[in-house]
Amino acid sequence: MNAVSALGELLVLFGVFFYFLSALGLIRMPDVYNRMQTATKSATLGSLGVIIGTGIWAVGKGLYWGWITKSIVIAVFILLTNPISAHALIRGAYKSGIPLWKGSVVDRYREALKEKEGGEE
Amino acid sequence: MGEAGKISRYLYTVIVLFIIWLFLTSSLDVQELEIGFVMSLIVAAFSYELFTTNGLRNLHPKRIAYAAAYIPYFLWAMIMANLDVAYRVLHPKRPINPGIVECKTVLKSDVGKLSLANSITLTPGTITLDVMGDRYFIHWIDVKDSTVEGASENITRPFEKFLKVIFG
Numbered sequence: 350m351n352a353v354s355a356l357g358e359l360l361v362l363f364g365v366f367f368y369f370l371s372a373l374g375l376i377r378m379p380d381v382y383n384r385m386q387t388a389t390k391s392a393t394l395g396s397l398g399v400i401i402g403t404g405i406w407a408v409g410k411g412l413y414w415g416w417i418t419k420s421i422v423i424a425v426f427i428l429l430t431n432p433i434s435a436h437a438l439i440r441g442a443y444k445s446g447i448p449l450w451k452g453s454v455v456d457r458y459r460e461a462l463k464e465k466e467g468g469e470e
Numbered sequence: 471m472g473e474a475g476k477i478s479r480y481l482y483t484v485i486v487l488f489i490i491w492l493f494l495t496s497s498l499d500v501q502e503l504e505i506g507f508v509m510s511l512i513v514a515a516f517s518y519e520l521f522t523t524n525g526l527r528n529l530h531p532k533r534i535a536y537a538a539a540y541i542p543y544f545l546w547a548m549i550m551a552n553l554d555v556a557y558r559v560l561h562p563k564r565p566i567n568p569g570i571v572e573c574k575t576v577l578k579s580d581v582g583k584l585s586l587a588n589s590i591t592l593t594p595g596t597i598t599l600d601v602m603g604d605r606y607f608i609h610w611i612d613v614k615d616s617t618v619e620g621a622s623e624n625i626t627r628p629f630e631k632f633l634k635v636i637f638g
Contacts, residue, residue: 367552374559382609383568385597387555393592394552415496422493432591436598439609443599449568 357406364398367391380449381442389435393427400424476518482529483514483521533636540632544589547628551593558595558611569613570599573606575630582633589629 374387404420407413491506514521558566577583587598587606595611 367556370552370556370559374555377559377564378566379564380568382597383566383611386595386609386611387559389597390548390552390555390592394548413496418493418496422490428592429588432588432598435591436587439597439599449570 351409354406354409357402357404357409360398360402360405362402364395364400364402367395367398371395381447382439382449385435385439385442389431393431396427396431397424400427479522480514480518483518484510485529486521487513536632536635540636543632544593544629547593551595554595555611565612567612568610570607570609571613573608575604575606577604577630577633582636585633585636586629589633593629 368391371387371391374391375384378384378387400420400423401417404417407416487510488506491510495502495506558564575583575586577586583601587601590596590598590606590608597609599607599609601607
């Protein structure tokens with residue numbers, strides 16, 4: 350085992366750790382909004398770690414160096430698209446009327462929506 | 471900022487597509503480069519109108535330098551964000567204090583706003599819920615300051631100084 354493939358394995362381990370936290374967060378958090386927080390961030394970083402780690406590991410094993418460039422392209426596209434899907438889900442949850450957790454301290458969005466309706470009437 | 475000329479937008483699209491091709495094929499063979507260049511020219515002809523409004527102005531050296539500085543800064547912020555959320559998940563008392571706050575942004579362009587919204591979603595305990603003009607509604611897992619100015623100071627300022635130069 351050489352240093353490059355060891356680095357790749359380390360990155361995969363790092364990614365798996367964040368996948369685990371993401372799953373744990375889904376169970377522990379009280380409402381859909383807080384669950385999205387753990388599900389998007391940790392899952393994105395976990396995917397980055399696993400994908401880049403696989404690329405580096407494969408190059409370290411003496412495979413074709415295209416592995417690393419392709420994994421970088423995949424990582425960039427995940428980084429660009431994952432937050433958009435998270436935003437769509439959380440906005441959909443709000444629009445369909447799911448209430449915030451009882452411990453939430455402030456909801457500016459409701460105020461702004463009311464303001465907007467008031468202005469149109 | 472107005473739209474750039476058609477030729478500038480077309481060339482910018484060709485360059486970006488060709489770079490993606492280089493990464494995907496990961497080969498410097500002449501035949502691969504030729505067919506990739508031809509395909510970039512054809513695909514760009516169909517897609518440049520949707521792809522960019524700034525054209526070659528995006529390749530200004532100052533913008534590229536700021537973008538290069540932004541990537542490590544952003545990755546670092548993202549790792550810290552994840553450790554922060556990890557702490558909240560693993561702590562037995564679950565120390566969260568969530569709420570929806572409002573931020574104002576100084577960014578003007580649509581691409582800039584999109585990048586800011588994406589950056590916010592991926593970093594410290596915040597998800598963009600909706601955008602109306604220059605007002606961002608953000609779900610924050612640990613509300614420190616519920617006023618508009620305070621929230622903007624905490625959430626959007628650190629990214630804006632980079633994104634303002636990169637996207638205008």
